[in-house]
Amino acid sequence: MKENLIFIGMPAVGKSTVGIVVAKRLGMNFIDSDLLIQEQEGKLLREIIAEVGDDGFLKIENQVNRDIQCENAVISPGGSVIYCEEAMEHFKEIGKIVYLKASYQTIKKRIRNPKKRGVVLKEGQTLKNLYDERVGYFEKYADITIDEDGCQIEETIDNVIRVVEGEA
Ligand SMILES: Nc1ncnc2c1ncn2[C@@H]1O[C@H](COP(=O)(O)OP(=O)(O)OP(=O)(O)O)[C@@H](O)[C@H]1O
Numbered sequence: 001m002k003e004n005l006i007f008i009g010m011p012a013v014g015k016s017t018v019g020i021v022v023a024k025r026l027g028m029n030f031i032d033s034d035l036l037i038q039e040q041e042g043k044l045l046r047e048i049i050a051e052v053g054d055d056g057f058l059k060i061e062n063q064v065n066r067d068i069q070c071e072n073a074v075i076s077p078g079g080s081v082i083y084c085e086e087a088m089e090h091f092k093e094i095g096k097i098v099y100l101k102a103s104y105q106t107i108k109k110r111i112r113n114p115k116k117r118g119v120v121l122k123e124g125q126t127l128k129n130l131y132d133e134r135v136g137y138f139e140k141y142a143d144i145t146i147d148e149d150g151c152q153i154e155e156t157i158d159n160v161i162r163v164v165e166g167e168a
């Protein structure tokens with residue numbers, strides 16, 4: 001069985017956009033967990049968060065990701081999946097976890113309005129607080145880390161493929 005690749009990292013780091021191209025170039029399937037969540041719930045992510053709150057959203061996110069059964073696929077979950085313990089345990093079992101790493105400055109430039117993007121921010125929490133809180137989780141779960149600061153998206157894709165193929 002060819003194992004899966006699971007991308008983690010801050011929102012807007014490129015899990016989805018990098019993920020789909022990596023999948024195509026490596027002859028793998030592609031799963032975007034956010035789309036699975038929207039399909040299951042029949043609503044947009046921000047509508048789900050508005051209805052059930054952050055904790056309710058994380059429960060759904062945990063269930064959807066925990067239940068993914070696949071092989072030879074790139075999986076791109078949302079940035080908040082690292083709070084979903086069962087889902088992360090499942091990912092550890094079914095594949096290699098790739099952390100797309102970018103500095104706070106890079107992320108800040110890409111996300112103008114975190115709430116509108118559906119980022120799971122607690123009351124009063126800033127994007128900087130969130131960044132600092134999540135880094136520890138990303139480092140804990142990562143099997144492979146790809147630093148994308150100063151890279152164009154094509155370079156990030158090439159770097160992921162080089163490292164993944166080097167490990168195969
Ligand atoms: N070097 C780079 N690597 C990755 N993405 C880049 C880069 N430079 C610019 N981008 C842009 O940043 C955005 C990344 O958005 P994307 O939706 O893929 O992030 P994500 O990690 O899937 O976020 P989310 O957690 O919200 O699902 C895209 O618009 C992409 O074109």
Ligand SMILES: O=C(O)C1=C[C@@H](O)[C@@H](O)[C@H](O)C1
Binds near residue numbers: 010011045078079119
């Ligand atoms: O990083 C986050 O907090 C999120 C990112 C999105 O992809 C979605 O999964 C959701 O809106 C939460």
Ligand SMILES: [Mg+2]
Binds near residue numbers: 016
């Ligand atoms: Mg995404």
